Amino acid sequence: MSFAPEELLACALARLIVARPTAHVAVGAASPVPAAACWLAVKRGAPIRLSLLHKRSGNPFTEGSRELFDLTGQGRVDLFFLGGGQIDGQANLNLIGTGEWPGREVRFPGSFGSAFMYMMAGRTILFREEHSPRVLVERVAHVSAPGVSEPGVFRRGHAQALVTGKCVFAFDPARGRFILESVHPGETVESVRAATGFGFDVAAGVGETPAPTEGELALLRGPVRDEMLETYPEFCGRVFGRRAAA
Amino acid sequence: MITLEEMAASVPDGALVALPPDNSLPSVALAKALARRGAKGLRLLGVPVSGFATDLLIGAGCVAEVQTSACSLGEAGFAPRFTAAVKAGTIRVVDATCPAIHAMLQATEKGVPFMPLRGIIGSDILANRPDWTVIEAPFTGERIVCLPALEPDVAAFHAPMADEAGNVWIGRRRECATLAHASRRALVTVERIVPGNFLEDERLAPGAISATYVSAIAVAARGAHPVALLDEYGFDAAYVAEYARMARTEAGFAEWAAREVFAPRREAA
Known part of the structure; x- marks a missing residue:
């Protein structure tokens, strides 16, 4: 059965979500793919509370946009998603830009809550579809949010993994280093290495990222799409819509 | 009106x-x-x-x-x-960063001169904010960012x-x-x-x-x-x-x- 790249990524993310105990996931301004992954985990029966920041009707927060940060500060968010204009080999995130501060060469939108959420959430899954030496760099131009912290600085969690359009990396915070876990269909360890600006380790059992099953695809294109339509109409039209119309 | x-x-x-x-x-x-x-x-x-x-x-x-x-x-x-x-x-x-802006406004709301906020340390945002400062927190001893009331x-x-x-x-x-x-x-x-x-x-x-x-x-x-x-x-x-x-x-x-x-x-x- 054929599938869209976004569907493969949503399934890969969903496996990472359920791989660790997860009671509450918050999804922010990141790509809609993490939201699809969360819904997929929920629709498969995972007992997860899902807080979607940008949900217009039935938004989970009643104390305004500060509530997400307040409850994350308390440790009530087990998992958050972040991306980055640049991500480096120590899992530092750059959402500021390149060139002289504050991004005089290329300006990205800005750091959003990353400087707080990355350190206060129980863990973070990094997601960036573009996998190129331009995005995955040896050292970010500016640090919006640090991948690891010094002793004496309160930090609750780190990156669990980095999922891109080419592969899945795990992250080892003790060593500050990514480990290649699986490559997506059509990719190899060599093709990933050629497209990655930072050095990384390769897991002993590195394999291919599993393709979505028919059951997963049916959930994504049905109940998951229905949940996402209001918040991400453009995404739903592009990824799920063509099939619905066909 | x-x-x-x-x-x-x-x-x-x-x-x-x-x-x-x-x-x-x-x-x-x-x-x-x-x-x-x-x-x-x-x-x-x-x-x-x-x-x-x-x-x-x-x-x-x-x-x-x-x-x-x-x-x-x-x-x-x-x-x-x-x-x-x-x-x-x-x-x-x-x-x-989002919670910092909320915290700076909450400081004014409460009529206090600053608010502490965890996170941020290690971010270049902090390095570019001379108006933000890091202290050793009372009670816990951790290093923590203080944000002025805005x-x-x-x-x-x-x-x-x-x-x-x-x-x-x-x-x-x-x-x-x-x-x-x-x-x-x-x-x-x-x-x-x-x-x-x-x-x-x-x-x-x-x-x-x-x-x-x-x-x-x-x-x-x-x-x-x-x-x-x-x-x-x-x-x-x-x-x-x-x-x-x-x-x-x-x-x-x-x-x-x-x-x-x-x-x-x-x-x-």
Whole structure:
């Protein structure tokens, strides 16, 4: 059965979500793919509370946009998603830009809550579809949010993994280093290495990222799409819509 | 009760103006009115990020500085006039992170000089904020960031309704309440004025801002458009996409603004 790249990524993310105990996931301004992954985990029966920041009707927060940060500060968010204009080999995130501060060469939108959420959430899954030496760099131009912290600085969690359009990396915070876990269909360890600006380790059992099953695809294109339509109409039209119309 | 144009006239050049972003009741109507009055040197504060209204004001040449945690048009992509202005160096950008902006406003709300906030240490945002400082926390001994109280000159947002007593109803968008509490003046545009008093209604009172904090109200029907307003109307994606396309260049923005900001107002759809 054929599938869209976004569907493969949503399934890969969903496996990472359920791989660790997860009671509450918050999804922010990141790509809609993490939201699809969360819904997929929920629709498969995972007992997860899902807080979607940008949900217009039935938004989970009643104390305004500060509530997400307040409850994350308390440790009530087990998992958050972040991306980055640049991500480096120590899992530092750059959402500021390149060139002289504050991004005089290329300006990205800005750091959003990353400087707080990355350190206060129980863990973070990094997601960036573009996998190129331009995005995955040896050292970010500016640090919006640090991948690891010094002793004496309160930090609750780190990156669990980095999922891109080419592969899945795990992250080892003790060593500050990514480990290649699986490559997506059509990719190899060599093709990933050629497209990655930072050095990384390769897991002993590195394999291919599993393709979505028919059951997963049916959930994504049905109940998951229905949940996402209001918040991400453009995404739903592009990824799920063509099939619905066909 | 004043008119929209009177409200815009009451915002002095150079004022620190706090605006909520596209998911949280921005007054696009007031932003357009500020552009029409030719406001200059405004310092905008994104609460906690910035969107369409901020990009519009930058494009219209009203802005000297933006303090924000991010500026974007959501699904329509990068904010084109913000991005161009950063590259050209024509505005000063003061980068923050969302909970820091909330905390700085909450400090003012509480009348205390600063608020501590975890996280941030190790971010270059901190290195570029000489007004933020790191202390050893009492009680825990951890290193923690202290953020100064921030008091905007003006809070500007758009609410579904105000009542005859001057109270404003914002529902669950409580950041607008914090913003009103923390600002010297709160200027609120509304869809409509309704009879009665929200504070006497147990269902409405928790989503209301008391008139104590509201300096002026102006009626502006569809005043959040093209941004969504709670459950009253949706996000006009086609309008924002057209803006994003045209505002890529200064000339394109000028053409867009001539039609959408400066032309005599058409009847709202």
